[in-house]
Amino acid sequence: MVLNYIWIAFFLIAFVVAFVKLIFFGDAEAFKLLVDGIFSSSKSSVMDIALPLVGAMAFWLGILNIGEKAGAINFLSRIVGPFFSRLFPEVPRDHPATGQMLMNFSANLLGLDNAATPLGLKAMGSLQELNPDKESASNAQIMFLVLHTSGLQLLPVTIIAQRAILNAANPTDVFIPCIIATYVATVVGLLVVAVKQKINLLDRVIITWLGGLTAFITLLVWCFTHYLTKVQISAVSNIGSNFLLFTIPVMFILGGLIKKINVFDAFIDGAKAGFETSVKIIPYLVAMLVGISVFRSCGALDYMNDGLRWVCIQFNLNTRFVDAMPVAYMKPLSGSGSKAMMINTMQTFGVDSFAGRLACVFNGSADTTFYIVALYFGSVGIKRSRYAIPAGLLADCAGVIAAILVAYLFFG
Numbered sequence: 001m002v003l004n005y006i007w008i009a010f011f012l013i014a015f016v017v018a019f020v021k022l023i024f025f026g027d028a029e030a031f032k033l034l035v036d037g038i039f040s041s042s043k044s045s046v047m048d049i050a051l052p053l054v055g056a057m058a059f060w061l062g063i064l065n066i067g068e069k070a071g072a073i074n075f076l077s078r079i080v081g082p083f084f085s086r087l088f089p090e091v092p093r094d095h096p097a098t099g100q101m102l103m104n105f106s107a108n109l110l111g112l113d114n115a116a117t118p119l120g121l122k123a124m125g126s127l128q129e130l131n132p133d134k135e136s137a138s139n140a141q142i143m144f145l146v147l148h149t150s151g152l153q154l155l156p157v158t159i160i161a162q163r164a165i166l167n168a169a170n171p172t173d174v175f176i177p178c179i180i181a182t183y184v185a186t187v188v189g190l191l192v193v194a195v196k197q198k199i200n201l202l203d204r205v206i207i208t209w210l211g212g213l214t215a216f217i218t219l220l221v222w223c224f225t226h227y228l229t230k231v232q233i234s235a236v237s238n239i240g241s242n243f244l245l246f247t248i249p250v251m252f253i254l255g256g257l258i259k260k261i262n263v264f265d266a267f268i269d270g271a272k273a274g275f276e277t278s279v280k281i282i283p284y285l286v287a288m289l290v291g292i293s294v295f296r297s298c299g300a301l302d303y304m305n306d307g308l309r310w311v312c313i314q315f316n317l318n319t320r321f322v323d324a325m326p327v328a329y330m331k332p333l334s335g336s337g338s339k340a341m342m343i344n345t346m347q348t349f350g351v352d353s354f355a356g357r358l359a360c361v362f363n364g365s366a367d368t369t370f371y372i373v374a375l376y377f378g379s380v381g382i383k384r385s386r387y388a389i390p391a392g393l394l395a396d397c398a399g400v401i402a403a404i405l406v407a408y409l410f411f412g
Contacts, residue, residue: 017299042289054274063249064100097140134381141377145392196391324355
């Protein structure tokens with residue numbers, strides 16, 4: 001229902017803004033930009049996103065099917081079962097969804113978007129099997145989606161690479177700020193959903209796992225910053241991510257051989273499901289990306305930024321962060337849009353400027369909430385997202401605030 005109102009608002013706002021531009025400012029291109037955006041985003045949502053996703057979905061769901069038949073998913077489920085059984089009480093401890101969610105979170109942590117999406121869609125499908133109301137998101141699906149949209153990532157490889165391309169003096173100087181901001185977003189998202197679902201956050205298992213994860217992230221950051229140079233950090237991030245990404249299918253295939261299953265047939269069965277899921281989500285992608293396109297094309301983001309700057313000036317606040325805010329506005333809507341905004345900010349204000357660095361931290365602090373809601377819920381036919389979007393946006397907001405504070409702390 002929330003997504004319905006937001007989608008309608010995109011079009012109404014775009015129409016009003018374009019109409020005002022045309023009537024009061026004589027902007028003859030106002031509506032042309034909106035129409036061009038509709039056609040280009042309709043095409044890109046299928047050609048640039050849905051079709052490339054077919055291959056990734058087919059491969060990774062094929063590999064995942066091998067892992068399930070080999071018992072690897074059940075093995076992972078037993079490891080994280082005690083923790084996930086607290087966060088997802090509706091999911092049986094040994095259910096395949098537990099291992100699938102863990103693999104999705106692991107891929108996100110490593111910045112492996114191409115693997116994370118197919119694994120996440122598979123997990124959402126498994127959670128849908130447990131959902132008594134097939135058109136309304138379950139508590140487990142909301143918790144999973146909000147944790148996913150918070151975008152917890154340990155290795156922001158693409159951001160560091162883009163800074164290096166633009167000749168930043170120290171491409172990795174946003175590494176720690178990105179981790180801090182995205183971790184804050186994740187914790188806030190978890191707390192919001194846990195409170196709503198009346199989950200006992202003082203449970204010993206939850207405290208132990210969250211404490212252990214916090215300690216691990218802190219130790220990783222400390223080791224990277226004290227023992228590795230900026231070149232070594234980038235190299236370790238790339239090599240480690242690719243090594244783990246290739247190790248997963250190899251381990252699953254070996255497990256299948258040990259279990260004496262037909263590995264190739266298992267892959268084909270899983271790949272077929274991946275193709276079917278990819279086709280099913282195309283209408284949801286087209287609807288969401290077209291709505292985002294018209295909202296962006298009308299210039300509403302620029303007006304939001306001008307309004308924010310005016311408010312900051314009235315309260316005598318430092319306005320340097322405002323130059324990077326378009327990235328924060330765009331991030332919940334579109335990953336490619338926020339990346340384009342990030343690059344534009346670095347090119348406009350300088351890759352090593354405060355705004356340029358903050359734009360990178362914004363881009364690494366959360367994931368694309370509206371896109372993920374449309375993609376994941378659309379893949380299983382959920383029409384009522386309940387409080388998933390508000391909870392995801394609260395996590396995004398926490399990540400934005402943390403990013404601003406951390407940027408002032410690290411970059412002055």
